[in-house]
Structure formats: C-alpha cells, structure tokens
Amino acid sequence: MFTGLIEEIGSLRSVERRGEAMILTINAVKVLEDVKLGDSIAVNGVCLTVVKYDARSFAVDVMPETYRHTNLASLQIGSPLNLERAMMAGARFGGHIVQGHVDGTGVIRDRRAEANAVIFKIEPHERNALRHVIPQGSVTLDGISLTVVDVDREAGSFIVSIIPHTLKETVLQHKHAGDTINIECDILGKYIDHLLHAPEDRTAQSGGLTEAVLRDNGFI
Structure with missing residues (x-):
C-alpha cells in the first residue's frame, strides 16, 4: 500500500x-x-x-x-x-490509500496557472472512470495523491489543482496538454460501488449490501 x-x-x-x-x-x-x-x-x-x-x-x-x-x-x-x-507500519499517512493498481490512463486536456497553483484538466480514456471521481474526493495521478476540484460529467473530465511544492517535486512539472497520465480512483469508493451493485446471484447468496442494511446498522 x-x-x-x-x-x-x-x-x-x-x-x-x-x-x-x-x-x-x-x-x-x-x-x-x-x-x-x-x-x-x-x-x-x-x-x-x-x-x-x-x-x-x-x-x-x-x-x-x-x-x-x-x-x-x-x-x-x-x-x-x-x-x-510501500508504506511502513507506523508511518505518517499524509495522502490517501493508494494501491498502485491503476484503473486506466487519461489525457491532459488543459494546463493553466491560477495564482500560485496550476490547474490540470484530465479526461480519462475510459469515461466510466468518472463514476468513482467526486469533487473534493481523492484521486491518484501518476502516483500522486490529489484532491479533485470539480467533475464535468458531460465533458467527461475532471480538474485538480496543484500547489508549487507538488509541481516541483513530481513529474507533473514536465506534463502538458496532450500527455497521458495514469489514473487510480479512490479504493473506498470502488469497493462501496461494487458491493452496492454486486451481481444478483452474489447478493442473493449473501444478502448483499443494500440501503436497508446500511440504514438498519446506523450508517445512513
């Protein structure tokens, strides 16, 4: 991890x-x-x-x-x-849970400066990847833990904002519009989505994770 x-x-x-x-x-x-x-x-x-x-x-x-x-x-x-x-047990957890299991690639559609930050607009090659990308949620780009600023589902893209330190200390300093980038979506969102939308034969056997189950156990 x-x-x-x-x-x-x-x-x-x-x-x-x-x-x-x-x-x-x-x-x-x-x-x-x-x-x-x-x-x-x-x-x-x-x-x-x-x-x-x-x-x-x-x-x-x-x-x-x-x-x-x-x-x-x-x-x-x-x-x-x-x-x-890989993270050591007992070390500071400064980013988010990253597996290193890339969901797919995307292309940088735009790179522009905004005050002290640099804004990157990313378009995943697999549009379905946006299912697991949410505003103010976490996403990993070329291994970098970043916060999603906004998602444009109609355009099929999302935006991240990069501070100067991150730009200087990562390969994003070399990335420009048209370059490809590895994308790993937040593992927590992927697991929850999978459990909520498990195939019928699997949910029938186990009871599945449903809205009723979450409500009965005080999660919602």
Whole structure:
C-alpha cells in the first residue's frame, strides 16, 4: 500500500522489451536506501516488484496487463518517473490509500496557472472512470495523491489543482496538454460501488449490501 506522496523523481535508464512485456531499469537514490529483492515500489503510480538492484538503480518486470493499461509503454530513455516505496507500519499517512493498481490512463486536456497553483484538466480514456471521481474526493495521478476540484460529467473530465511544492517535486512539472497520465480512483469508493451493485446471484447468496442494511446498522 502507498499514500501518494512521491519520495523522489527517478529516471528511466534502460528498457528491455519482449512484446508486451518489459524490464525497466530505473535510476534512483532515496528509494534504494533500504531496498530488498521483492520490495514494492510505485513507478508513476504503478505498483511494481524489485527484481534486481545496485547502488544507483533498480529493475522491475512489467507484465502485458500493466503494459496495456498504464502509460509505462510510452516511456523513453531518460523519462522522469515518480517513485514511492510501500508504506511502513507506523508511518505518517499524509495522502490517501493508494494501491498502485491503476484503473486506466487519461489525457491532459488543459494546463493553466491560477495564482500560485496550476490547474490540470484530465479526461480519462475510459469515461466510466468518472463514476468513482467526486469533487473534493481523492484521486491518484501518476502516483500522486490529489484532491479533485470539480467533475464535468458531460465533458467527461475532471480538474485538480496543484500547489508549487507538488509541481516541483513530481513529474507533473514536465506534463502538458496532450500527455497521458495514469489514473487510480479512490479504493473506498470502488469497493462501496461494487458491493452496492454486486451481481444478483452474489447478493442473493449473501444478502448483499443494500440501503436497508446500511440504514438498519446506523450508517445512513
């Protein structure tokens, strides 16, 4: 599990491609301080497993499913990458619950300055992703925990506002209109939505989570 607080910006050292499978070698410093084989590191918001490392870099496998549903396939040598180690028990929880399981990609439709902030308008490639994006809720973009400012369901887009520190310390400083971005929606919303809309055969067996159940147990 991650929190969406980026620890450092790494860079892509090399890519070994085998069809829709890849091995990425990534230059890094901070995330290597206590690294071990098998550790999880979020790379642009994608939870990947360390399969090799040295004093200045680490390598991860990218399977076809990840290749198809994230922006990792479009990376070039030298591409900057958001990096975050898995959260330690007892550490401060500064962002929100981030799994590193990307729901899909989107495109940046607009980037503009507003006083000390920068506004990004994001259009998910899968319009259904907006189902789990709500104003003042949490969303993860390229591994960054952000607050949704507004959602335009008719246009199929949402807006986030970036403070100077976040812009400076993440790959968003390099992102512009037309660039792709990884999107992970809030896991709490996804689970609640799934339970409320579970297939009939499953709810018939278990009783399901219904409005009546929530009311009877004091949740609404």
